[in-house]
Amino acid sequence: MTALARTASGMPAITYNFAYLDEQTKRMIRRAILKAIAIPGYQVPFASREMPMPYGWGTGGVQVTAAILGANDVLKVIDQGSDDTTNAVAIRSFFETTAGVATTTRTQDATIIQTRHRIPEAPLREGQVIVYQVPIPEPLRYLEPRETETRRLHALADYGLMQVKLYEDIARHGHIATTYAYPVKVAGRYVMDPSPIPKFDNPKMDDSPALQLFGAGREKRIYAIPPYTRVVSLDFEDHPFAVQAFAEPCALCGAKGVYLDEVILDDRGSRMFVCSDTDHCATRQDEGHTGSMSAPYGEGRP
Amino acid sequence: MSPQMTSHPDAPLLVAEGLAKYYGSRLGCRDVDLSLHAGEVLAIVGESGSGKSTLLGLLSTEMAPSAGRVSYRMRDGEMRDLAALSEAERRLLLRTDWGFVRQHAEQGLRMAVSAGGNVGERLMAVGWRHYGNIRDEAADWLARVEIATERMDDDPRTFSGGMRQRLQIARNLVTRPRLVFMDEPTSGLDVSVQARLLDLIRQLVEEFGLAVVIVTHDLAVARLLSHRIMVMKSGRVIEQGLTDQVLDDPREPYTQLLVSSVLAA
Numbered sequence: 001m002t003a004l005a006r007t008a009s010g011m012p013a014i015t016y017n018f019a020y021l022d023e024q025t026k027r028m029i030r031r032a033i034l035k036a037i038a039i040p041g042y043q044v045p046f047a048s049r050e051m052p053m054p055y056g057w058g059t060g061g062v063q064v065t066a067a068i069l070g071a072n073d074v075l076k077v078i079d080q081g082s083d084d085t086t087n088a089v090a091i092r093s094f095f096e097t098t099a100g101v102a103t104t105t106r107t108q109d110a111t112i113i114q115t116r117h118r119i120p121e122a123p124l125r126e127g128q129v130i131v132y133q134v135p136i137p138e139p140l141r142y143l144e145p146r147e148t149e150t151r152r153l154h155a156l157a158d159y160g161l162m163q164v165k166l167y168e169d170i171a172r173h174g175h176i177a178t179t180y181a182y183p184v185k186v187a188g189r190y191v192m193d194p195s196p197i198p199k200f201d202n203p204k205m206d207d208s209p210a211l212q213l214f215g216a217g218r219e220k221r222i223y224a225i226p227p228y229t230r231v232v233s234l235d236f237e238d239h240p241f242a243v244q245a246f247a248e249p250c251a252l253c254g255a256k257g258v259y260l261d262e263v264i265l266d267d268r269g270s271r272m273f274v275c276s277d278t279d280h281c282a283t284r285q286d287e288g289h290t291g292s293m294s295a296p297y298g299e300g301r302p
Numbered sequence: 303m304s305p306q307m308t309s310h311p312d313a314p315l316l317v318a319e320g321l322a323k324y325y326g327s328r329l330g331c332r333d334v335d336l337s338l339h340a341g342e343v344l345a346i347v348g349e350s351g352s353g354k355s356t357l358l359g360l361l362s363t364e365m366a367p368s369a370g371r372v373s374y375r376m377r378d379g380e381m382r383d384l385a386a387l388s389e390a391e392r393r394l395l396l397r398t399d400w401g402f403v404r405q406h407a408e409q410g411l412r413m414a415v416s417a418g419g420n421v422g423e424r425l426m427a428v429g430w431r432h433y434g435n436i437r438d439e440a441a442d443w444l445a446r447v448e449i450a451t452e453r454m455d456d457d458p459r460t461f462s463g464g465m466r467q468r469l470q471i472a473r474n475l476v477t478r479p480r481l482v483f484m485d486e487p488t489s490g491l492d493v494s495v496q497a498r499l500l501d502l503i504r505q506l507v508e509e510f511g512l513a514v515v516i517v518t519h520d521l522a523v524a525r526l527l528s529h530r531i532m533v534m535k536s537g538r539v540i541e542q543g544l545t546d547q548v549l550d551d552p553r554e555p556y557t558q559l560l561v562s563s564v565l566a567a
Contacts, residue, residue, distance in 0.1 A: 156390050160427025164412070167426065168419050170433055171455045236433040 019066040019099040029067035036224035041186030048220040059217025061133035076110035081118040081276030119201040121280040124210035132195040134216035139193040200243045206231040250275045251293040253284035320370035330356035331537040341511040345528035353537040354517045401474030401482035407466035418454040443472040464495035484516040
């Protein structure tokens with residue numbers, strides 16, 4: 001884009017540096033990312049910038065994506081598994097505008113996937129990078145409010161407190177009732193908050209061929225899981241970690257063993273369970289899979 | 303007698319030499335020397351502001367002394383300077399071989415965590431990962447301090463003052479420490495609850511051969527629990543000796559005043 005481009009009214013058109021952030025900022029973020037990769041699970045502070053979106057909408061993830069994005073990358077953005085919710089659409093068009101990169105909704109085609117609250121159902125492969133938006137990077141936050149103390153606990157690998165939280169879950173509910181942001185231990189060292197993904201997705205983080213990066217904009221922290229790293233969900237010997245199980249398959253594509261969203265259909269309690277990963281669901285429907293509430297063949301589809 | 307005692311029959315557990323603490327130019331305490339043997343209960347008495355709590359903070363490594371040093375005989379029998387311990391070693395010591403019972407239970411407990419979780423925390427911190435075992439051990443300790451098993455999953459917020467102090471004791475003793483610090487554990491409790499608590503402490507001290515440093519302004523508590531007593535005034539130890547000796551036959555005018563100011567019930 002040239003800096004002299006003008007709009008119809010004669011005003012100079014707004015031009016952005018590639019991927020919005022200036023090059024010095026991107027270098028700073030890349031340094032933080034490299035450090036994070038070198039110390040898996042460790043929260044690296046970084047000089048988080050103001051972004052043209054409110055905190056809580058993925059300012060951390062956007063900065064990480066901006067720092068690693070190249071002209072040939074193909075970007076996918078998901079929000080709660082969906083490619084077409086506000087957050088996903090806004091961030092995707094943000095990078096289309098500021099970086100001009102290709103975007104996709106297909107997990108397999110993407111080189112960078114920025115996500116909020118889900119890991120895609122389709123297995124990630126080597127060379128892909130998944131960027132998580134993180135609201136609260138500190139897994140010990142609600143157990144120990146002092147940041148000075150939680151840093152010391154991490155430094156000393158003093159994680160008894162995290163176990164106390166799981167103990168309380170079992171004592172109160174009879175099982176570990178934490179269902180999202182379920183704490184994990186990375187490479188046998190740091191306990192990490194995996195961002196608010198459902199614990200259903202925790203096993204996908206373990207030994208993943210893709211690079212996993214986590215950005216928390218308001219809290220100014222970046223952390224990472226390098227490819228093929230051991231990620232273990234914390235538990236007790238007699239109450240082992242287990243993921244959610246769903247009684248029925250997806251109502252649209254019949255998929256089993258995937259994470260489902262509950263959709264309320266009316267005010268009389270009717271509901272359906274559908275894939276939270278819209279790309280996965282659409283791909284399966286295109287392949288001819290149907291569920292209990294699919295439209296008859298040909299109907300409702302172009 | 304614990305097995306460690308046989309190898310060092312006379313070695314003290316805790317030794318302080320020339321301890322001093324200044325808050326800027328103000329004096330916290332100074333020139334304190336003491337040694338404490340396994341199974342021994344030492345009471346530190348004196349009016350408020352006399353430096354008792356400062357001394358307890360120095361002994362328990364919660365504060366760094368301005369001068370002097372504190373050493374402790376670790377479980378392996380080696381005498382270590384506490385200031386030279388690494389942070390990890392210090393924390394391990396604090397949560398395994400030591401206990402700290404605080405005046406205000408809210409400071410010594412996690413108020414939002416159930417009683418069972420409070421007792422189990424130390425176990426989980428030293429690596430216990432079996433829920434059933436943690437729970438059994440916690441239940442056992444709650445029973446020892448006379449807290450009903452059905453209150454195990456309740457928050458300490460719902461507990462009375464006396465129960466909270468007993469819960470603190472269970473939480474501290476679950477790892478079988480050899481040394482426990484107590485800061486006014488009975489103040490703010492009514493007399494009958496105090497009596498039960500003192501009874502319990504005395505029984506546990508005897509059962510586990512605990513060494514205790516107890517700070518109190520209540521001479522009756524000191525008389526009931528302690529073998530030895532140190533009287534502090536204006537940051538210094540002015541008199542020390544066997545409890546009965548000091549309380550029955552005080553030498554210093556200040557101690558005489560303290561003893562005589564106790565109301566005879």
